[in-house]
Amino acid sequence: METIAENIYDFPVYYDLVFGADWAAEFHFLTDCFEKHVSGRTRRLFEPACGTGRLLYRFAKEGYALGGIDLNSKAIEYCNDRLAKHGYKGEIWVGDMCDFTVAKPYDASFNTINSFRHLLTEKQAVEHLQCMANAIRPGGIYALGLHLTPTEGPPTDTESWNARRGNLSVNTHMWPLSRDLKMRIERFGMRYDVYSPTSQMRIEGELVLRSYTAKQFDQLLKKVPQWSIDGIYDFRYDINEPIEIDATVEDVVFILKRQK
Numbered sequence: 001m002e003t004i005a006e007n008i009y010d011f012p013v014y015y016d017l018v019f020g021a022d023w024a025a026e027f028h029f030l031t032d033c034f035e036k037h038v039s040g041r042t043r044r045l046f047e048p049a050c051g052t053g054r055l056l057y058r059f060a061k062e063g064y065a066l067g068g069i070d071l072n073s074k075a076i077e078y079c080n081d082r083l084a085k086h087g088y089k090g091e092i093w094v095g096d097m098c099d100f101t102v103a104k105p106y107d108a109s110f111n112t113i114n115s116f117r118h119l120l121t122e123k124q125a126v127e128h129l130q131c132m133a134n135a136i137r138p139g140g141i142y143a144l145g146l147h148l149t150p151t152e153g154p155p156t157d158t159e160s161w162n163a164r165r166g167n168l169s170v171n172t173h174m175w176p177l178s179r180d181l182k183m184r185i186e187r188f189g190m191r192y193d194v195y196s197p198t199s200q201m202r203i204e205g206e207l208v209l210r211s212y213t214a215k216q217f218d219q220l221l222k223k224v225p226q227w228s229i230d231g232i233y234d235f236r237y238d239i240n241e242p243i244e245i246d247a248t249v250e251d252v253v254f255i256l257k258r259q260k
């Protein structure tokens with residue numbers, strides 16, 4: 001099979017085929033979070049690192065006003081094209097989630113699958129939370145989902161996903177390359193195996209993510225007092241099952257509430 005080494009986010013069609021199928025649990029959970037955790041009504045939503053907009057598109061269908069940014073211009077083009085194709089609009093642009101401003105604050109925001117961990121330094125993480133505090137009105141929320149590093153028990157290492165649409169099928173696999181918990185840097189290999197009736201291709205790239213123990217996340221949050229934790233859930237995405245963090249917890253969705 002032909003193998004090409006690329007940035008895996010440069011293939012929005014394949015990304016969205018694999019991860020776009022997985023929207024319903026997050027969508028319903030986030031809708032429940034708006035109801036439970038936002039003070040006042042939720043009409044305007046913002047997603048930093050929105051990628052292809054797999055979730056923004058679903059919220060557009062429900063009539064929310066949308067904003068989003070992503071560093072990857074191909075993902076943003078895909079996102080905007082899909083919204084336009086279905087007659088929706090959003091303020092969605094290429095931008096860095098550590099350095100942006102919005103014209104009018106939003107009611108709620110979300111960032112659910114580890115995108116935040118792409119920010120590799122404490123400075124970037126603080127800048128991101130500060131930008132988000134300026135982008136969300138008081139009483140609004142930021143639902144931030146990430147894998148924490150457990151301090152007891154082994155972390156989950158490999159993940160695989162498969163998806164098919166018509167004649168196109170994509171198998172995705174992610175595996176650890178190195179983990180430096182002192183420097184808080186984890187490297188993962190990630191590949192798409194893409195099959196169509198006429199061709200097969202492997203796209204292989206590397207993801208570099210910053211690691212967080214629960215304590216490290218807590219220390220970060222203290223640096224941006226505009227945010228406080230209003231609820232903690234996990235990737236079961238069940239609003240009726242808030243969790244408590246212990247040494248073994250990995251998948252976490254923090255509901256951060258914008259303070260006055």
Ligand SMILES: C[S@@+](CC[C@H](N)C(=O)[O-])C[C@H]1O[C@@H](n2cnc3c(N)ncnc32)[C@H](O)[C@@H]1O
Pocket residue numbers: 009019048049050051052053054055069070071072075095096097098111112113114115118119
């Ligand atoms: C795992 S994807 C998630 C995309 C989308 N949020 C979703 O749920 O499908 C991570 C995204 O983070 C984006 N990203 C990484 N660093 C970024 C940064 N500094 N600012 C904005 N986007 C960034 C990547 O381009 C990629 O689209």
